Amino acid sequence: MKVYSPRCSSDWSKYLFLLSCCPEFDSIRIICSSYYILKINGTIQDFGPERCPKGYARIKEWSLKEKQGGRVLVSALHYGFPAFDLMEQDFWIGVELLNENQVVATIKDFEIFEDPSLLKDTCRYSFQRGLIERYDLSRRTVLTSFVEREPPLFLKGLGQTSQYREIFPSPVKWGSFSWLKEIVYRNYLHEAKYQFWNRFDIDGRIRDLSISKCHGFLFDFGEEYTGLFHLKVRCQSKGRHRIHLIFDEILCNGKFQFGRESCSNYLEINFEGKSLDFNNQIPYCFRYVLVLTEEELEVKFSSILVQNDKDALAFPNLSKPKIEKIYNASMRTWRQNAFDIYSDCPGRERAGWLCDSYFMGLAEQSFFGSREMERQFLENILLCDGSGLPKGMLPMCYPSDQKDGTFIPQWALWFVLELHEYLRFCQDDELLERAKPKLLALFDYFKNFENEYGLLENLEGWSFIEWSKAADSERMIGVHFPTNMLYAEALEAYGRMTGSQDAVMKARECRKSVSSLAWSGAYYCDNAVRDRSGILRSNFHFRSETGQYMAVLFQKERDSSFLKRLIYRFSLSQKENPDGVVKSAPFIGNILRLMVLLWAGEKEKGLQEISAFYFPMAVSTSTLWEKEETRGSLNHGFSSVIGHFIREFLK
Numbered sequence: 001m002k003v004y005s006p007r008c009s010s011d012w013s014k015y016l017f018l019l020s021c022c023p024e025f026d027s028i029r030i031i032c033s034s035y036y037i038l039k040i041n042g043t044i045q046d047f048g049p050e051r052c053p054k055g056y057a058r059i060k061e062w063s064l065k066e067k068q069g070g071r072v073l074v075s076a077l078h079y080g081f082p083a084f085d086l087m088e089q090d091f092w093i094g095v096e097l098l099n100e101n102q103v104v105a106t107i108k109d110f111e112i113f114e115d116p117s118l119l120k121d122t123c124r125y126s127f128q129r130g131l132i133e134r135y136d137l138s139r140r141t142v143l144t145s146f147v148e149r150e151p152p153l154f155l156k157g158l159g160q161t162s163q164y165r166e167i168f169p170s171p172v173k174w175g176s177f178s179w180l181k182e183i184v185y186r187n188y189l190h191e192a193k194y195q196f197w198n199r200f201d202i203d204g205r206i207r208d209l210s211i212s213k214c215h216g217f218l219f220d221f222g223e224e225y226t227g228l229f230h231l232k233v234r235c236q237s238k239g240r241h242r243i244h245l246i247f248d249e250i251l252c253n254g255k256f257q258f259g260r261e262s263c264s265n266y267l268e269i270n271f272e273g274k275s276l277d278f279n280n281q282i283p284y285c286f287r288y289v290l291v292l293t294e295e296e297l298e299v300k301f302s303s304i305l306v307q308n309d310k311d312a313l314a315f316p317n318l319s320k321p322k323i324e325k326i327y328n329a330s331m332r333t334w335r336q337n338a339f340d341i342y343s344d345c346p347g348r349e350r351a352g353w354l355c356d357s358y359f360m361g362l363a364e365q366s367f368f369g370s371r372e373m374e375r376q377f378l379e380n381i382l383l384c385d386g387s388g389l390p391k392g393m394l395p396m397c398y399p400s401d402q403k404d405g406t407f408i409p410q411w412a413l414w415f416v417l418e419l420h421e422y423l424r425f426c427q428d429d430e431l432l433e434r435a436k437p438k439l440l441a442l443f444d445y446f447k448n449f450e451n452e453y454g455l456l457e458n459l460e461g462w463s464f465i466e467w468s469k470a471a472d473s474e475r476m477i478g479v480h481f482p483t484n485m486l487y488a489e490a491l492e493a494y495g496r497m498t499g500s501q502d503a504v505m506k507a508r509e510c511r512k513s514v515s516s517l518a519w520s521g522a523y524y525c526d527n528a529v530r531d532r533s534g535i536l537r538s539n540f541h542f543r544s545e546t547g548q549y550m551a552v553l554f555q556k557e558r559d560s561s562f563l564k565r566l567i568y569r570f571s572l573s574q575k576e577n578p579d580g581v582v583k584s585a586p587f588i589g590n591i592l593r594l595m596v597l598l599w600a601g602e603k604e605k606g607l608q609e610i611s612a613f614y615f616p617m618a619v620s621t622s623t624l625w626e627k628e629e630t631r632g633s634l635n636h637g638f639s640s641v642i643g644h645f646i647r648e649f650l651k
Contacts, residue, residue: 001029001059001154003094004107004146006114017074017095017110024069025097025104031057031152032093034086035282036076037228040068044164044228044279047306050157050340050376051352053383053399054087057094058157058376072097074110077118077130077281082401084128085343085350092149113141118281126263128349133280137271138240158376161308161339166230168302169219169289217291217299223622224249224287224635226336226346227303229267231291233276234298241276242294243269247286249347249621249634256290261348261633279304285336285347285635287621306346307335312367316650322611323646329618330643334363336623337637342377344397345626345633352377353397354411358418359591359641366644371426378419382434390460392445394438407461410483412442413490420493432497439494443503446487453513453536454506455484467627468585470526470544478529479536481518482547484510489554511555522565523581524551544582545570546589552596566593567602572613586627587638594645603649610649614642 030038030048038046050058078091097105119134235241245267246256258265265286269278283306291299312331318324337343341352342360361374384395388405394412395402419435422428451457456479463476465483476483488510495503517538518524526542548566551557569578572590577583584590590613597606617625617634624639626632 001031001094001096001151002106003031003057003092003149003151005090005092005149006112007145007147017076017093017107017112022069022072022097022109023099023104024067025064025099026067027061027063027098027101029059029061029096029098030074030094031059031154032076033057033089033091034076034078036074036093037279037281039071039073039075041070044304046160047162047164047228047283048340051086051399052155052380053385054089055152056155056383057152058155060157060159062160067099072105072110075115075281079130081130082403083130084397084400084402086130086401087399088401092152093146094151107146112144112146114144115139115141117141123264126261126348128351130282132264132266132268133282134268135270135278137269137276137278155379158340158373161310162306163309165305166302167221167225167227167305169221172218172220215293215296217301219289219291219301221287221289221303223332224285224336225303225305226283226285226307226339226635227305228279228281228283229289230279230302230304231269231276232300233278233293235274235276236296238272238274240270240272241297243271243276243297243299244290244292245269246290246292247284247288249285249287249623250630251288252630256288260631263348283346283350285345285633306339308338308373309335310368313369315647318650320607320611322615323607325618326610326614326624327643327646329614329622329624330363330640330646331367333623333635333637334360334367334640334643336635337640338364338373340376341380341399342373343637345636347635348633349397351397351400352380354381354394354408354418355414355588356636356638358414358421359588359638359644361418361422362644363640365425366647367640371422374418374422375426375428375431378415378422378431379434381415382431382438390445392441392443393461394442396462408464409446409459409461410464410486413483413486416442416490416493417486420497423497436498439498443491443494451479451536453479453517454509455479455513455517456487459483465544466546466585466588467632468544468546468589469582470546470584470589475526475539475542475544478527479517480527481514481524482526482544482550484514485547485550485554488514514555515557522562523548523579524555524557541580543580544589545577545584546582546592548581549584549589549592549596552599553592563600566596567600567605572609586625587636591638591641591645594642598645598648603651606645606649610642610646614639 032049036048037044048060050060052058074095076093079086082088095107096103116139117135117137119136122131122134125132247265248256267280291301315327336346342357343350344353344356357377361371364371364374380399381394384398389407393407394415396408396411423432449456449459465471488507491503491507517528520540523543524547525538525540526544526547528536528538531537594606614624621634623635624642625634626636
């Protein structure tokens with residue numbers, strides 16, 4: 001398959017490829033370095049790409065139900081700067097149309113245009129993603145040309161995963177929205193912690209859009225979705241018109257809390273003429289959408305879904321409506337976060353994070369009886385070239401670019417556990433052989449931080465365990481015992497995968513050291529630090545709920561009184577814990593608690609706690625959240641694992 005790049009590539013562009021009066025074709029192949037949309041005769045047929053590391057491509061190939069002909073349009077959007085959802089690289093694309101296995105058209109048969117309608121005078125959607133979409137559709141496209149380039153290495157892809165269904169929301173309010181007086185976009189490029197983005201020199205402030213003077217249509221999709229916006233507009237005059245879209249996963253006191261989640265949930269379309277048929281280029285996550293116009297216009301609004309529509313296993317008939325509601329919310333969460341890779345959220349980041357992926361793998365197995373997308377995710381991690389990272393370390397999320405070199409050492413350990421869990425379900429010798437050098441290099445890296453007790457001490461990078469006070473810096477320094485519990489479990493998993501008895505023995509010694517230093521007789525403490533004389537002193541007043549669950553799962557703590565204390569004195573819904581133990585967060589302590597309850601056979605208690613904690617989320621958005629509060633993502637991939645626990649508790 002031949003690959004092409006534009007002769008003159010800009011840093012932020014939208015490219016259009018047009019083929020009219022195409023001969024008949026029955027299948028399509030596409031590869032692309034950036035986001036693209038394929039339309040056949042005006043109807044969206046595909047969104048991509050299947051993301052993978054720089055220098056690689058996954059060919060999306062699928063057969064059409066019927067032979068097609070006519071107008072084929074591929075539009076592709078190129079960032080041109082670092083982001084969490086796409087690799088920073090030169091733009092390239094390859095397209096083939098086939099009929100009876102014979103290529104009938106390639107890019108050489110396309111008319112190629114560069115489209116300047118996507119404006120650069122804007123700010124980032126979030127610091128993780130690209131710029132917000134502002135369009136001036138009156139700008140004329142410019143005919144351009146492509147040149148052939150060296151192709152990437154081809155990888156097997158998943159193919160077509162979505163049916164691209166169009167859904168129509170209910171208008172719940174229209175008229176003037178006086179509470180929208182001004183929108184001020186935050187410029188993340190100017191914040192100190194994001195200074196590494198500054199070289200791109202993007203102006204980030206647009207003020208006073210006079211939103212209060214606009215006519216508005218508030219739409220409610222009833223549930224949270226991920227998709228593209230589709231607008232059809234009729235106007236009374238042929239003059240210039242402007243439309244604003246504001247969207248979010250939830251309303252706060254009946255209003256949009258603009259900037260919630262540090263995202264600029266905004267899109268602007270400027271156009272001329274009496275009608276408009278428009279869809280944007282990149283999916284967002286939303287339930288509510290406010291369409292604002294500066295004059296009275298006839299507006300028809302919908303969304304084209306971008307989600308995984310894989311056939312799921314049957315769910316057992318229950319007389320538990322709350323549990324079924326939560327299960328369905330788990331499934332929806334997984335589908336919207338597993339389009340081409342596992343992602344943490346389909347809105348704020350669209351990034352493929354380790355640790356999150358461990359739990360999404362469990363969910364995929366429970367929902368579908370397979371782990372084919374997880375394999376693709378693991379392959380991406382193994383193909384990382386490690387640039388910008390210490391030798392042997394794995395990226396915290398991928399494929400993406402973190403130009404500041406940030407990594408989470410604990411997430412690399414979660415990768416080892418995920419690979420082991422995947423191999424328990426799938427016989428995949430090829431992936432294991434590919435993984436062995438990476439695993440060896442990773443544990444060689446960690447050896448540099450082992451102390452006289454065989455425990456990791458003073459890890460570099462972003463040392464992180466979960467979104468709670470358990471991750472406070474004073475608790476993470478020195479010898480962090482939950483991290484070392486995770487380290488022991490990863491060592492044992494490595495030994496089982498590779499047959500290394502040394503690794504298994506090392507895991508045992510690590511656990512012994514943790515027990516001797518961290519166990520107080522009632523709870524495990526979080527860390528130990530050196531005094532002035534260099535002696536390691538345990539901080540027994542630092543105790544986290546998540547650390548206790550890790551002790552059961554990874555430390556193999558089986559003391560009966562300790563287990564009873566955890567099971568019956570703690571719960572997902574309680575606001576404060578006894579004995580000064582720091583409360584767990586939904587990510588990841590709550591999930592570890594459910595793992596403990598499942599291991600202990602406390603199935604009914606597990607279902608009761610799931611019902612009490614997750615039902616309000618499922619009712620509100622029909623998805624499951626990153627945090628208990630609405631200040632986080634309300635559609636977070638790792639939370640789909642709750643569906644896995646529901647199936648396990650019901651067995």
